[in-house]
Each structure stands twice: as C-alpha cells, then as structure tokens.
Amino acid sequence: MPPLGPELLLLLILLIILFRPKTLTEIGRGLGKMLREFRSGESKERREKLIKIAKELGIDPEGKSEEEVLEEIRKKLLS
Numbered sequence: 001m002p003p004l005g006p007e008l009l010l011l012l013i014l015l016i017i018l019f020r021p022k023t024l025t026e027i028g029r030g031l032g033k034m035l036r037e038f039r040s041g042e043s044k045e046r047r048e049k050l051i052k053i054a055k056e057l058g059i060d061p062e063g064k065s066e067e068e069v070l071e072e073i074r075k076k077l078l079s
Contacts, residue, residue: 015024050069054061057076061069 019027047066050066050073051061054069054073057073059069059072059076064072
C-alpha cells in the first residue's frame, strides 16, 4: 500500500533534509524538462507518420492540422 498521511509527510521531510530545497527544485525542473522533450518528440514522430501516410494516399498535408489530415485519411480510406 502506498504511504499515506504521516508516512508521506515524514518522507517529504527526509527528502528536504537530505537534498535541500534548492536541489529538489533543480531535480523537479530537470524532470519537467525531460518530460516536455519526450512529449515533443512523440508528437513530431506522430506528425511525420501522418504526413507519410497522407502522401502515400495522395493527400496534400501542407498547411493542415493533424486533425484535418487524419480526417482526410479516414475519408479516403472509407471511400
């Protein structure tokens, strides 16, 4: 079972004592940056795949959002 109440508070106090508040904020900032970069890479990869599929189906993806391209791909596949 995950720690609740007093156990969580004790864990947070120990982390603050061991790592100091400044170090904890740097760790959090680094984790946030890493997560943003990961998500950005995922969305770029997804966009590239959509563009490739659209071009293979003869759809021009230029100037269109991902949703618009996806909708055109769906229409093309269903027709």
